[in-house]
Structure formats: structure tokens, C-alpha cells
Amino acid sequence: MNLPMPQTAVETLSVSGDSHSGEEKETLAWEIREKLAEIHGTPAYLYEARIPALRARELKGVFPEALPSRLLYSFKANPLPSLAAVLREAGCEADLTSPGEVLAAKEAGYDLSRALYGGPGKSAEEYLSALDAGISHFSVESSLDLERLSEASGQLRKRAKVLLRVNPLSPPRAKLAMSGVASQFGFEEEELRREGGKLLSRVGDGVSIVGMHLYWGTQIGDSESLLSSFETTVALAEELSDRVGFPLEILNLGGGFAWPYAHSGTGPDLMPLKEGLSSLLERSDAAKSAEWWFESGRYLAASSGTLVARVMEVKASKEGRLFLILDTGIHHLGGMAGLGRIPRFSIDLLVPQERRANEVLEMDVVGQLCTPLDCIGKKLPIPRVEPGDLVAIPNVGAYGATASVVNFLSRKAPVEIVHRSGEVVAVHRLRTGHETLS
Numbered sequence: 001m002n003l004p005m006p007q008t009a010v011e012t013l014s015v016s017g018d019s020h021s022g023e024e025k026e027t028l029a030w031e032i033r034e035k036l037a038e039i040h041g042t043p044a045y046l047y048e049a050r051i052p053a054l055r056a057r058e059l060k061g062v063f064p065e066a067l068p069s070r071l072l073y074s075f076k077a078n079p080l081p082s083l084a085a086v087l088r089e090a091g092c093e094a095d096l097t098s099p100g101e102v103l104a105a106k107e108a109g110y111d112l113s114r115a116l117y118g119g120p121g122k123s124a125e126e127y128l129s130a131l132d133a134g135i136s137h138f139s140v141e142s143s144l145d146l147e148r149l150s151e152a153s154g155q156l157r158k159r160a161k162v163l164l165r166v167n168p169l170s171p172p173r174a175k176l177a178m179s180g181v182a183s184q185f186g187f188e189e190e191e192l193r194r195e196g197g198k199l200l201s202r203v204g205d206g207v208s209i210v211g212m213h214l215y216w217g218t219q220i221g222d223s224e225s226l227l228s229s230f231e232t233t234v235a236l237a238e239e240l241s242d243r244v245g246f247p248l249e250i251l252n253l254g255g256g257f258a259w260p261y262a263h264s265g266t267g268p269d270l271m272p273l274k275e276g277l278s279s280l281l282e283r284s285d286a287a288k289s290a291e292w293w294f295e296s297g298r299y300l301a302a303s304s305g306t307l308v309a310r311v312m313e314v315k316a317s318k319e320g321r322l323f324l325i326l327d328t329g330i331h332h333l334g335g336m337a338g339l340g341r342i343p344r345f346s347i348d349l350l351v352p353q354e355r356r357a358n359e360v361l362e363m364d365v366v367g368q369l370c371t372p373l374d375c376i377g378k379k380l381p382i383p384r385v386e387p388g389d390l391v392a393i394p395n396v397g398a399y400g401a402t403a404s405v406v407n408f409l410s411r412k413a414p415v416e417i418v419h420r421s422g423e424v425v426a427v428h429r430l431r432t433g434h435e436t437l438s
């Protein structure tokens, strides 16, 4: 069986003056993994700090120069402050959806007056604390949401700028469509058409509606699909701002920029998008004078992260089935898939170079949790490895530790290490376990 040459964060790194061959980079990657695992233990998320900055440069390079634009980093993908700080330094602003993310953004040094706070079901307290922290831009998802913001803004006498989040009539071509389908996200397009005027008349004095927000979904796989979703957004924003009567100062077009999850490889070539966006800008009307915002979590963070784990056992079972037991599982990676919340995913498992020529076995990759749900890959072809070996899962810098069920079965969260070519920038671990309140 021929296995593909693994491509990981370190291999995709092409910083100037970097003349290492693929094989040399792979050796370097394993040396770094061994060194950091030796010092900090496993399982460990390793994040190469130079990569998010590279991705931010790529993404910003796709926005036409003539377009006043802003790139927001979606903290939900990975709120680790030292990683988020790299993206701030690379010119990103913060896309936040919880008080915890606000704290992380503060710690990462973001200017909260330039951040956006959104998400469904926001509470009055949440609005008060966000306004108090200096946030002034909000994505609002319903009439009640707008009322709560108006009250909080009136109470604190702090001004708030609102982007109306819209759920359009039909879905995009995305792996996980979040708009254009029945969902908890945003005002229904028709609702705004019908009752948008009434809505504006109830907005508090300190609150102004300054634009629209539409996030179509994640993993929109190519430039053409992205462009077609952006075209619909622009047309809808222009129509609704005119019909409802709000200025289009800011148009948040979302994103959905794709990157492989827990598999080797890279995202799609986004450069064709540049010409498409230029032409869209040229053809647009009211949107031409708006600032266009884009949000990204996955594209910016995914490629920086590799989950490094240790082989605990290779176990044979009935029907000749083999189980590769690691010290990681659904509580550290893809937990929501493990619980059947999203379609079951699979992984690429990278093995040390000295094992690559070994006989390839078909194995289920499982963890230490006492449930058959703890399976991160079924019947994968993997060269024979031994207990104690390190293995690695690439492209997990986004939706890794914090998108998993870390408290399930009360094991420790993985250590998370931000490094530059093996030189440690910061080491973190998520808090787990119960706090006794009384």
C-alpha cells in the first residue's frame, strides 16, 4: 500500500530563506515533536506561531487594494491567547461570541473597540459586560436580541453599532451550511423585508444600525462558491438597507474559507477570488462605500496546529480487527463528531520516519475513554507502530481542544504549546474538573 507523503504545518511553512527539502522539514518536525513531548508530555497540541501570520497575509492578499476591508479572527476556532496574539500582530481584529472569548482577546492585546461581538441568545448581562469591556460593534440576530442590546446600551450610556445578521432564503455550497436553512442564526430575510422598518423604530437612542452580517457556513471549498455567496450577500445587503432604511457603512460577508481538518494538505487556491471581488466591488452600488469585513477561524488557525500523541497499545480483537490505542481521543479532538453531533470524521495519522517503511496494517484509532464512541479513525492504513511511539495528527489548529468534550471521563486536557521552530513561546492547559461553589 502506498502512503501519501505527509504534509504538515512545518512542511507548508515557506518563510523566506527557507531552503530545506521536504524530507529535511519532516525530520525537523519530528525532532521538534520529540523534544517538546519529552519536556511537556503528551497528548500535546503544538502550534507553530509563524503559520497563522502567513495565512493572514495570504487571506488579506485576496482582498482588492481598492477595498476598505477588515479581517476578523474568529476566536471560536482557537481562543488560545498566545496564538490569537500572532494574528493580532498580523493585522486581524477579533470576532467574539462569549465573555470567555472577550477575556482571551484582551489577554491577546486586541483593541476591543474594533472587535465584533455576535452569536445567538445573548443575555442582558453578556451585553453589559461586552459594552463595559469596550466593545461597540455587535452582530444582532433577532428583535429580542436588539432590545436587550438597546437596554444595556441605555443603562451604561455606551453607544453600540449594530450589524443585522441575516438568514437568507436559500443555502450556499458549504459542508456545514449555517444560513439559508432553518436555524437559530439571524433574522429571516423575509422577516426583515416585512417588518424591518418597525424594528428600526424600536431601536434605543444609543444604538445605530450600520450594516449587515451574513455568514453562510464553514468549509466553502473553492473561490467560485465563495464568490457566488459574496455576490448574493452584496445584493441582499443593498436591497435590505434600501428597503428597511439603514446605512450600509459595514458589510460583514463572513467567510467560510476552507482548510483540511485533521488531514494533510492545504486549503484551496484563493487568488482567483481577488479578481472576482474587484469586479463585485466595481459592480456594486451602496456596498461600494461600505467597509467589507471578513471572518475566519479555520483558514487562519488550522494549519498551525498538530496534535501529538503517544501509542499506548496495539490491540488485536475479534475478526482480526486491530485497535491502535492512543493517549488522545474524542475528548481532545473532534469531540462533537464523537458524540454524533456532526458527521463522523476521520484523520491522517503521521508516524515517525523510521516506522514509515513498516508493514501497513488496517487499524481503528481509538483513545482511553470507556466508550466505543472514542474513535477518531476507522480502518485506517497505518505502518506498524509500537507502544511508546509518538504519532501526529496534522491541521488541527482550529476546532481542536476547545471544540472537544474535554471534561468527558475527567482526564486532563492536552497541553498546548505555541512555538517558533521548537522554541517555546507559551505553554497552556485548559482548566478541567469541577469547582465547588458552595
Ligand SMILES: Cc1ncc(COP(=O)(O)O)c(C=O)c1O
Pocket (backbone or CB within 6 Å): 074, 076, 077, 095, 118, 178, 215, 217, 218, 219, 254, 255, 256, 257, 295, 296, 297, 298, 299, 398
Ligand atoms: C458567525 C461565524 N463567523 C465565523 C465563523 C468561523 O468560521 P470558520 O472557522 O469556518 O472560518 C463561524 C463558525 O461557525 C461563525 O458561525
